[in-house]
Amino acid sequence: MxxxxxxxxxxxxxxxxxxxxxxxxxxxxxxxxxxxxxxxxxxxxxxxxxxxxxxxxxxxxxxxxxxxxxxxxxxxxxxxxxxxxxxxxxxxxxxxxxxxxxxxxxxxxxxxxxxxxxxxxxxxxxxxxxxxxxGYFQPVLKSQKFDSFKGQQVSIFSIGNPTPVTSQNLKYPLNNTTLNSWWMGTLNECLSNTFSLEFSNGRFIVFQKFDV
Amino acid sequence: MxxxxxxxxxxxxxxxxxxxxxxxxxxxxxxxxxxxxxxxxxxxxxxxxxxxxxxxxxxxxxxxxxxxxxxxxxxxxxxxxxxxxxxxxxxxxxxxxxxxxxxxxxxxxxxxxxxxxxxxxxxxxxxxxxxxxxGYFQPVLKSQKFDSFKGQQVSIFSIGNPTPVTSQNLKYPLNNTTLNSWWMGTLNECLSNTFSLEFSNGRFIVFQKFDV
Known part of the structure; x- marks a missing residue:
């Protein structure tokens, strides 16, 4: 995967x-x-x-x-x-x-x-x-689900005015969390074969690390 | 220098x-x-x-x-x-x-x-x-002057809520500019042996490239 x-x-x-x-x-x-x-x-x-x-x-x-x-x-x-x-x-x-x-x-x-x-x-x-x-970076402008795998390392960066974001299926859940610095959404991990991010009017970059 | x-x-x-x-x-x-x-x-x-x-x-x-x-x-x-x-x-x-x-x-x-x-x-x-x-990165929490050299490549990143910033002695001047994305303050250049940044209540990372 x-x-x-x-x-x-x-x-x-x-x-x-x-x-x-x-x-x-x-x-x-x-x-x-x-x-x-x-x-x-x-x-x-x-x-x-x-x-x-x-x-x-x-x-x-x-x-x-x-x-x-x-x-x-x-x-x-x-x-x-x-x-x-x-x-x-x-x-x-x-x-x-x-x-x-x-x-x-x-x-x-x-x-x-x-x-x-x-x-x-x-x-x-x-x-x-x-x-x-x-790994790979993608721009994220609306709430969405991401293909992933259990254990995948994931980092989430908020660009511009940080917007509260909520995650599903991440080891360190984001719960209406505002990522006020670049490090705050780094080093997360997917718990399943997908994860998702939900937010309104935000701009994010999502990084997903390769398995090996 | x-x-x-x-x-x-x-x-x-x-x-x-x-x-x-x-x-x-x-x-x-x-x-x-x-x-x-x-x-x-x-x-x-x-x-x-x-x-x-x-x-x-x-x-x-x-x-x-x-x-x-x-x-x-x-x-x-x-x-x-x-x-x-x-x-x-x-x-x-x-x-x-x-x-x-x-x-x-x-x-x-x-x-x-x-x-x-x-x-x-x-x-x-x-x-x-x-x-x-x-090159080298430093955290910048208040207006300040930076040692530099003519032609030094400089990049400025706003962290958290982007704050308007004004520069002196940079080739592409920032004039109460809000750096709403990471790229917006990149690839600037110092015009003299110092440059400065002025802002209120902001958090910036400044990168200065080595000469060679």
Whole structure:
């Protein structure tokens, strides 16, 4: 019960830690199209795969890759958005309704934190999940039930004005709890094969750790 | 102008990514006492250094280390606090007024995020900074000026109810800005050798990236 049920034909590969865990690797290998953020294209090519497009401000990708894939470069120097957001906008404008983001974490921690929170901004455009080498993050804008497994490590983060939230099937129950700091919803654990969160008008990021 | 001016004789080494960058390594090597969180002791010993104490729930440190350093083990299975907090409490109770935390990031992202936010909870007890391999995080509970350098990458995170904040000397000025999501204060840049933040009744984490 380790696998994520999320389905998407398109993967965005950011330039953080390259996928190593079998789950993000399987999304990468099975993607119909891999959209690379800037220098992530170099890493993808090193791993024997081919970018469908290379999106971003092109300040870090190699000259060789730029030349070899000149027809696939989507360059934008807009300073208001980072490369992950540029890639999501590109995917969304091409009509895709879901996307998996890989490699968004694992380098500068402020990039990691920023990239995770941006999922909430993308959620109005498409279904999105960000998968790291330890687990996966999803944006949560309404009460919902989550596929899980007994013993799964779960962390819940409230973004913006913290909203009271109530949980079902978590080891440390949230009971109209306001998560006033980032650590307050961390290190929880699912008691069954699903858990749920209930709240009004809140914005949350939920992390579910891989089994192994 | 890359060095942090923070001074402390005591270092807490968490069990995340081991220090590799010269700045956290120099804090580690110059510490009078290194307090290790659980299995971080094994890594410290592998690197030829010796823990003064080993604090935590002792569910991951090796049996050999437990046996070799039996007189330095401070075991606590309290489920309400993580090992980083147990180590800070231990240091604080021994009368120290400042501490440097290393290795708090770089593994599970939810641990990273939780550990960073906990700095605000420690700030009433002692002066604290958390130094990773990319930069350093500090808790900010009142308006203040920060030592920096021209071009330093800076990210500012509002914790809990977002409070309006105004900046001086940042490339993308905050002007009574409410940071409603984690990404909103990221990827800023210092314009001089200091910058400052002004606000009332807020709780912020400030990240300053190393020069190289």
């Amino acid at each position: 380790n696998q994520i049920k999320f389905k998407s034909n398109v993967v965005i590969l950011c330039d953080g830690a390259f996928p190593e865990h079998p789950i993000p690797l399987s999304y990468l290998k099975n993607a119909e199209q891999i959209i690379c953020c800037d220098a992530a294209a170099d890493k993808l090519i090193e791993h024997g795969m081919t970018p469908a497009y290379i999106v971003g401000d092109m300040d870090s990708v190699s000259e060789k890759t730029k030349s070899d894939f000149a027809d696939r470069i989507v360059s934008s120097t807009d300073q208001e958005t980072n490369d992950q957001t540029k890639a999501v906008d590109f995917v969304s404008k091409r009509g895709f309704k879901s996307v998996v983001i890989l490699g968004a974490t694992g380098k500068r921690e402020d990039h990691t934190i920023g990239n995770i929170s941006l999922l909430l901004d993308y959620a109005s455009k498409l279904d999105v999940v960000s998968i790291s080498n330890s | 890359n060095q942090i001016k923070f001074k402390s004789n005591v270092v807490i080494l968490c069990d995340g990514a081991f220090p590799e960058h010269p700045i956290p390594l120099s804090y580690l090597k110059n510490a009078e006492q290194i307090i290790c969180c659980d299995a971080a002791a094994d890594k410290l010993i592998e690197h030829g250094m010796t823990p003064a104490y080993i604090v935590g729930d002792m569910d991951s440190v090796s049996e050999k280390t437990k046996s070799d350093f039996a007189d330095r083990i401070v075991s606590s299975t309290d489920q309400e606090t993580n090992d980083q907090t147990k180590a800070v409490d231990f240091v604080s109770k021994r009368g120290f007024k400042s501490v440097v935390i290393l290795g708090a990031t770089g593994k599970r992202e939810d641990h990273t995020i939780g550990n960073i936010s906990l700095l605000l909870d420690y700030a009433s007890k002692l002066d604290v900074v958390s130094i990773s391999n990319s």
